[in-house]
Amino acid sequence: MTETIKTGQMQMIPINLIDVLNPRERNKRVFEEIVTNIQTIGLKKPITVTPRSTPDGTDRYLLVCGEGRMKAFHALGETTIPALVIEVSDENAFIMSLTENIARLSGVNYLFRFNVNYPGRFLLKIMGYFFTRCFFR
Known part of the structure; x- marks a missing residue:
């Protein structure tokens, strides 16, 4: 993954185009x-496309991210x-998607126990995770 990820812009996207x-x-x-959470308090975090x-x-x-x-x-x-809306290759989009799923299922700490220089670390930072003693989102 050598691609530079361009900073995204917030947009309202028609769901049928995703x-x-x-x-x-x-x-x-x-x-x-x-569904209940979104209905009650709204969308706390936008999807990523x-x-x-x-x-x-x-x-x-x-x-x-955000299925x-x-x-x-x-x-x-x-x-x-x-x-x-971010501009990334299909490969990096897939890596970001997998990274989000792993972080949600296993906890972000799991990714860094084995290799602090994990390539997805940069992607996690973009997605709102920060590397400290604990991970907060």
């Missing part, structure tokens, strides 16, 4: 909690969602 890069299923109870054009020239987006939030927004009847 393709999921790394789809996953979550249990129904967890999904319902996400990267722009792509289709062969016919249509502008679309690849979802990098659960996006699906919950859609379930609530929303047609657009706040998104941080």
